[in-house]
Structures are given as C-alpha cells and as structure tokens.
Amino acid sequence: MRETFYDVLRRQGVSRRSFLKFCSLTASALGLGPTVAPQMAHALETKPRTPILWLHGLECTCCSEAFIRSAHPLAKDVILSMISLDYDDTIMAAAGHQAEAIIEEIVRDYKGEYILACEGNPPLNEDGMFCIIGGKPYLEQLKFAAKDCKAIISWGSCASWGCVQAARPNPTQAVPIHKVITDKPIIKVPGCPPIPEVMTAVITYIATFGRLPELDRQGRPKMFYSQRIHDKCYRRPHFDAGQFVETWDDEGARKGYCLYKMGCKGPTTYNACSTVRWNGGLSFPIQSGHGCIGCSEDGFWDNGSFYDRLTNIHQFGIEANADDVGLAAAGVVGAAAAAHAGVSVIKRMSEKGGQE
Amino acid sequence: MSSDTKTAASSAQTQEAVYVYEAPVRLWHWINAFAILALGVTGYFIASPLPTMPGEASDNYLMGYIRFVHFAAGYILIVGFLLRLYWAIVGNHHAHQLFIPMVWSGTWWKEVWHEVKWYAFMVREPKKYIGHNPLATLVMHIMFVWGMVFMMVTGLALYGEGAGMDSWQFALFSSWVIPLFGNSQDLHTLHHLGMWYMACFIIIHVYVAIREDIMSRQSMVSSMISGWRMFKDNRPVDDLD
Numbered sequence: 001m002r003e004t005f006y007d008v009l010r011r012q013g014v015s016r017r018s019f020l021k022f023c024s025l026t027a028s029a030l031g032l033g034p035t036v037a038p039q040m041a042h043a044l045e046t047k048p049r050t051p052i053l054w055l056h057g058l059e060c061t062c063c064s065e066a067f068i069r070s071a072h073p074l075a076k077d078v079i080l081s082m083i084s085l086d087y088d089d090t091i092m093a094a095a096g097h098q099a100e101a102i103i104e105e106i107v108r109d110y111k112g113e114y115i116l117a118c119e120g121n122p123p124l125n126e127d128g129m130f131c132i133i134g135g136k137p138y139l140e141q142l143k144f145a146a147k148d149c150k151a152i153i154s155w156g157s158c159a160s161w162g163c164v165q166a167a168r169p170n171p172t173q174a175v176p177i178h179k180v181i182t183d184k185p186i187i188k189v190p191g192c193p194p195i196p197e198v199m200t201a202v203i204t205y206i207a208t209f210g211r212l213p214e215l216d217r218q219g220r221p222k223m224f225y226s227q228r229i230h231d232k233c234y235r236r237p238h239f240d241a242g243q244f245v246e247t248w249d250d251e252g253a254r255k256g257y258c259l260y261k262m263g264c265k266g267p268t269t270y271n272a273c274s275t276v277r278w279n280g281g282l283s284f285p286i287q288s289g290h291g292c293i294g295c296s297e298d299g300f301w302d303n304g305s306f307y308d309r310l311t312n313i314h315q316f317g318i319e320a321n322a323d324d325v326g327l328a329a330a331g332v333v334g335a336a337a338a339a340h341a342g343v344s345v346i347k348r349m350s351e352k353g354g355q356e
Numbered sequence: 357m358s359s360d361t362k363t364a365a366s367s368a369q370t371q372e373a374v375y376v377y378e379a380p381v382r383l384w385h386w387i388n389a390f391a392i393l394a395l396g397v398t399g400y401f402i403a404s405p406l407p408t409m410p411g412e413a414s415d416n417y418l419m420g421y422i423r424f425v426h427f428a429a430g431y432i433l434i435v436g437f438l439l440r441l442y443w444a445i446v447g448n449h450h451a452h453q454l455f456i457p458m459v460w461s462g463t464w465w466k467e468v469w470h471e472v473k474w475y476a477f478m479v480r481e482p483k484k485y486i487g488h489n490p491l492a493t494l495v496m497h498i499m500f501v502w503g504m505v506f507m508m509v510t511g512l513a514l515y516g517e518g519a520g521m522d523s524w525q526f527a528l529f530s531s532w533v534i535p536l537f538g539n540s541q542d543l544h545t546l547h548h549l550g551m552w553y554m555a556c557f558i559i560i561h562v563y564v565a566i567r568e569d570i571m572s573r574q575s576m577v578s579s580m581i582s583g584w585r586m587f588k589d590n591r592p593v594d595d596l597d
Contacts, residue, residue: 216521216531217531217535218535222521226520227520227521228517228518228540231518231520237413237414238413240417240419240420241409241413241414241415241416242405242406242408242409242416242417242419242422243413243416244405244408246407246408252408257408260405265541267517268539268541269540270540294539294541297541298539299539299542300539300541309403310404310548311541311545313549321545322403322549322552323403323404323552325549325552326549326552326553326555327552329552329553330552330555330556333556333559337559340475340563340567341563343477344567347477348571
C-alpha cells in the first residue's frame with residue numbers, strides 16, 4: 001500500500017502534536033473553520049499521497065521560486081512531502097534519462113490519479129521547437145503527461161494566460177495550457193509569480209478534499225481571486241477621499257496616499273496580494289509605495305505602461321489613450337458640424353437672395 | 357394617423373400639427389440628457405481624478421461622491437431605458453421607430469440616401485416627416501441605442517467588480533463581459549472610449565436638431581418639449597411607416 005501523508009511526516013520526525021497544529025493552521029489559513037481541522041488530519045492519515053508531475057515549459061521559474069518560499073506554518077518540507085512531488089526538473093535530484101523516465105512511470109502506474117502542475121506554457125510555432133525538454137518539444141511532453149492526469153494546475157500567468165512570451169507579437173506563438181489541453185479540469189493560479197501561500201493552499205486543498213476548489217468562470221479559485229487588489233487595499237480610504245500620489249517624491253507619496261494616478265492596476269487586478277501579502281505577510285507592492293502592475297491579469301504585458309492610468313489603444317497604431325482618441329474624434333465631429341453649419345448658412349442666404 | 361392629426365385653421369394659412377412624442381418619451385429624453393451629462397463629467401473625473409484633496413482621509417469623500425453620482429445616474433439611465441423599451445410596445449405609433457429602423461425596405465434606404473443628399477447640399481428641398489427621417493432613425497439607432505446598450509452592459513460589468521462575485525451585477529454581466537473583452541483594464545478603456553462615442557453623438561444630435569428646426573419642413577426642438585410636430589407647409593408627408 002502507498003504511503004499516506006501522515007506516514008511520511010512521522011518518518012521525517014514530525015511529532016503528532018506538530019502534525020495536528022499544521023492541520024488547524026492550514027484550515028484557518030484556508031478560511032475553513034475549526035471543524036475542518038480534524039477532517040483534514042483524518043484525510044492526511046488515511047489517503048495515499050497524490051502524485052504530482054510538475055512540468056516546466058516556457059517560463060522563468062519564478063513560480064517555483066515563489067513556491068519554495070511559502071512561509072506557511074511548517075511550510076516547504078511538509079508541503080513537499082505531502083504531495084509526493086515525483087517530477088520537477090528544477091528541484092529534483094535525478095537528472096537526464098533517469099528523470100524523464102519518472103514521467104512515463106507515473107503516467108503508467110497512476111492513470112487518472114496524478115495531478116499535472118504546469119509552470120510555463122508551450123510554444124506552437126515551428127512545431128514547438130522553441131522549447132525542447134530532453135530532446136523533444138515541450139508540447140509533446142505536455143500532451144503525453146496530460147492524457148491520463150486527474151486535473152491540471154496552471155501555475156502563474158504563463159500557464160494561465162500566456163504572460164510575457166505570449167505578448168505581442170508573440171513570435172513563438174506561446175499559448176496558455178487551456179488552449180492545448182481542452183479535456184481536463186484546469187485550475188488557474190495566475191500571478192507573476194503567484195503568491196506562495198496561495199500556491200501551497202491550492203495544493204493542500206486538492207490533496208485534502210480530493211477535488212478542485214470552487215472556481216470562477218475563468219477557472220481561478222474563488223477563495224483567492226474573487227476580489228480586486230483595490231477592494232481590500234489599505235490605501236483605499238485615500239482613493240475614496242480623492243487623495244492621490246501625483247509624483248513619486250511628493251507629500252502624498254510620503255503620506256502613503258492612493259497610487260491610482262501613478263498607474264496602479266489595483267482596480268483592475270484580481271488577486272489576494274492586499275490580504276495575504278508577500279514574504280510571509282510582510283508587505284506587498286502598494287505597501288512599499290509602488291502601484292500594482294496587474295501581473296495576474298490576462299494580457300498585462302500588452303496593456304501599456306505600468307505607470308499610466310489610461311492605457312494605450314494599440315489598434316490606432318500610435319501611442320494614444322482613450323482620451324487622445326476620443327478628444328480627436330470629438331474635435332473632428334465638432335469641426336465638421338461647425339463647417340456644415342457655415343455652408344448651410346451660406347446656402348440659405350444665397351437661396352434667399354435668389355428669391356428676392 | 358388621422359385620429360391624432362388636427363388642422364389648425366387660421367386666416368392666413370393652414371398648418372397641420374401631429375402629436376408625436378408622448379409624455380413618457382419626452383421625459384425619457386430629458387432625463388437621459390441630464391443623466392448622460394452627469395455620467396460623462398463624473399466618468400471623466402473617475403478616469404482622471406481632480407487634484408489631491410488636503411487634510412485627513414476621514415474628512416474627505418470626493419471620489420466617493422463622484423462615483424456615487426456616476427452609479428446613481430447610470431442606474432437612472434438603465435431604468436429609463438427599460439421603461440422606454442416597454443413604452444416602445446405600449447406607446448403610440450411613433451414610439452418604436454427608434455428601435456426598429458426599416459432596414460429591410462429598399463424604399464427606406466432610398467429615403468436615407470435622399471437625406472444624405474440633403475445634408476450634402478445636393479437637393480434643394482428636404483422631405484417631410486412626422487416621425488424621424490430615415491437617416492435620423494438609422495444614426496440614432498446605431499449611435500444612440502447601441503451606444504447606450506454598450507455603455508449600460510459594460511458599466512454594469514464594471515460595477516459588478518466592486519459589488520463582488522456574489523452580486524447579480526457580477527453574475528449577469530462581469531462574469532462574461534470581462535473575459536469577452538480580455539481583461540478588466542481593456543474593459544475600462546472601452547467604456548472610456550464609449551464616453552467619447554456618446555460625446556460625438558451628442559455634438560451631431562444637437563447640431564442636427566437645431567439645423568432641422570431651422571431648415572427642414574417640420575419642427576424639431578420644440579417638439580421634444582411639447583410633443584407636437586408642427587409643419588411649415590401642408591403638402592403630404594413622406595413617412596413610410
């Protein structure tokens with residue numbers, strides 16, 4: 001019989017007391033209430049560990065870097081043990097053919113049971129030649145591993161939306177996972193990178209309950225992506241009061257006013273930064289005086305400057321925002337109306353003149 | 357038509373007048389005018405806020421008030437539009453003209469072309485209409501009706517973002533409108549462009565209404581106040597519907 005999470009923990013010298021503490025802390029971190037902690041402990045004691053294949057496509061490894069920094073209680077050791085992370089080329093000990101063989105092994109032995117975690121995305125151009133893993137296009141590895149998986153986790157904005165490699169003009173034709181794999185449940189955990197605690201919480205949820213957390217219509221877990229940064233921002237009172245940072249070195253910047261005018265994307269970004277925060281809950285971009293860049297939003301690289309409130313409209317070819325375009329259009333229409341009025345007057349006067 | 361037409365005889369000339377715009381339609385028009393003005397001004401200041409307010413945050417609520425006016429005017433506009441759709445069904449013969457341009461009729465398109473020529477100074481005399489002329493119907497239908505629908509749908513989708521995922525605004529609008537336009541930032545940009553689109557419509561609308569009042573064969577501006585369409589001659593009208 002396969003090891004359970006609890007077996008692994010005990011084998012690694014974690015006391016039962018620490019184990020129960022972990023369960024209650026995780027339950028409260030997920031906002032699930034005290035009754036869930038015993039359920040969670042029971043599940044970890046009885047359920048075999050879920051094997052996870054963690055594949056890397058076109059990416060920068062920032063998701064992995066974030067993940068291993070999860071400051072959750074008993075964080076990385078416990079979480080990494082919990083999920084039986086069988087393949088992750090960045091942090092695994094094996095290398096070369098030995099490592100690649102694990103994928104085939106897991107796909108063969110755990111059909112329909114393992115979770116496929118995708119960091120990065122596949123490029124489709126030139127038959128996927130822009131991302132080669134072990135001599136083969138990543139696209140093939142992804143399709144092979146996805147074929148028999150239970151569900152897919154799309155880590156980060158690359159796997160969820162496409163991110164920087166899919167930004168215009170997207171020469172490698174990089175596409176998010178859900179454009180390639182269409183027959184499996186996919187949970188998107190966008191962000192560049194996602195918040196470490198959000199990543200570990202999603203995995204813990206799936207391992208504990210054996211199902212995906214509730215998702216919104218775009219496939220993101222509601223518990224972390226149902227509100228915008230702006231909705232829970234601690235600088236929100238300054239927004240409502242109409243108090244803004246106007247330049248980076250002004251009085252407002254020192255007083256911690258709202259960064260709306262500096263192009264903060266908080267009002268258009270769905271993520272949990274303003275509540276969960278980063279580095280173990282220490283801070284997040286807005287708290288350190290810089291606006292949100294909207295890294296967890298679809299197409300955020302293509303939305304113009306991080307420092308503009310009104311972002312550029314590409315279809316007009318030149319650098320123009322909604323106000324530039326609109327003012328020009330209204331100006332043309334207004335001038336046309338005035339010119340037409342002028343001609344109408346002349347016409348009417350000349351006709352009147354003819355009648356007399 | 358004969359029932360609501362009356363002939364006002366005077367010693368000098370005979371002038372016909374027709375009751376076209378019923379009270380709910382006129383009320384809707386002027387509520388829209390003020391609501392759109394409020395929405396445009398507040399919307400502009402939501403995108404480009406006024407200079408920073410001095411003092412404590414707890415003593416100020418400027419953005420809050422501006423946004424409140426925007427949302428309140430938006431809801432007035434939406435409720436008005438829904439009531440107007442109802443009135444298009446139960447109102448008089450002219451009430452549904454704005455919503456159903458006769459695009460299937462070749463004759464109607466000829467009349468549109470005639471109006472275009474009138475505006476291009478290519479014909480000496482315009483036609484005479486009780487309702488909107490075909491060109492006016494077409495432009496108002498495309499620019500105003502669909503412009504309004506776009507602004508109301510995107511507006512509700514943006515409002516749903518703040519109201520949260522449990523709100524009906526989010527469930528009915530944000531949940532599909534935001535993915536449709538890519539992301540929230542792009543939706544904001546398009547909603548903002550919509551404001552300028554409506555501004556262009558208003559420039560055209562006001563100019564043309566005044567010009568028609570002076571140069572066409574029927575009254576315009578006063579008709580939207582009194583409801584009665586006056587005619588400057590008593591030759592037959594050219595309405596198709």
